[in-house]
Amino acid sequence: MKLYDCQPAPNPRRVRIFIAEKGLEIPTVQVDLINREQHSEAFRQINPFCDVPVLELDDGTCISQVNGICRYIEAAHPEPNLYGTDAKEQGLIAMWDNYAFTQGMSAVADAFRNTAKGFSDHAVVGPRSYAQIPALAERGRSRTQDFMSDLNKYLGEREYLAGERFSAADITAMVTIDFAKWVKIEIPEEHNNLKRWYEAVSSRPSAKA
Numbered sequence: 111m112k113l114y115d116c117q118p119a120p121n122p123r124r125v126r127i128f129i130a131e132k133g134l135e136i137p138t139v140q141v142d143l144i145n146r147e148q149h150s151e152a153f154r155q156i157n158p159f160c161d162v163p164v165l166e167l168d169d170g171t172c173i174s175q176v177n178g179i180c181r182y183i184e185a186a187h188p189e190p191n192l193y194g195t196d197a198k199e200q201g202l203i204a205m206w207d208n209y210a211f212t213q214g215m216s217a218v219a220d221a222f223r224n225t226a227k228g229f230s231d232h233a234v235v236g237p238r239s240y241a242q243i244p245a246l247a248e249r250g251r252s253r254t255q256d257f258m259s260d261l262n263k264y265l266g267e268r269e270y271l272a273g274e275r276f277s278a279a280d281i282t283a284m285v286t287i288d289f290a291k292w293v294k295i296e297i298p299e300e301h302n303n304l305k306r307w308y309e310a311v312s313s314r315p316s317a318k319a
């Protein structure tokens with residue numbers, strides 16, 4: 111088994127943290143996103159969506175998309191549980207994980223990809239070329255700030271994003287907060303609940319992955 115990875119990129123980091131939480135060690139292969147290795151013919155054979163992470167199983171099956179990979183790992187290595195035990199918890203964790211991705215990670219990605227040099231013809235992840243739209247970057251910045259403010263509210267109501275224990279949803283939200291630093295957005299000083307949670311999740315050993 112091996113993980114196609116790119117050390118600085120946020121989405122592969124979500125999988126590395128998940129793997130660390132499970133106490134597993136999976137060798138990684140670095141994909142050079144800067145030089146567009148993800149668009150090479152060789153990598154398209156591994157993942158036609160042209161993105162990382164990708165988990166290649168020992169039988170050659172390739173699973174991409176963070177959720178696909180992490181759900182596979184959770185099923186193969188159930189403990190410690192990160193996607194919920196009973197039906198209610200599974201539903202809540204999936205809900206908050208998807209919320210963190212669509213309202214957080216995607217907002218930061220819009221802010222970053224629609225301004226960053228080197229992405230002028232590549233504002234959307236994937237095999238096709240899309241131009242940058244500066245207004246989308248501005249909207250992404252506002253949405254990122256709103257995401258932090260909403261997280262601060264939710265985390266005043268409970269210890270972790272999906273309930274009283276750490277889950278896959280916290281990994282997505284924490285990596286999003288770190289990704290926001292790429293567009294120079296930090297947790298505002300007055301967001302005490304968000305700061306309390308961020309310090310707790312960031313001090314877990316897995317956060318170094």
Ligand SMILES: N[C@@H](CCC(=O)N[C@@H](CS)C(=O)NCC(=O)O)C(=O)O
Binds near residue numbers: 119148175235236
């Ligand atoms: N929805 C995908 C997102 C993956 C993604 O956005 N990966 C980025 C790195 S963080 C990527 O591979 N980018 C390639 C590119 O920019 O061409 C997932 O869940 O895995």
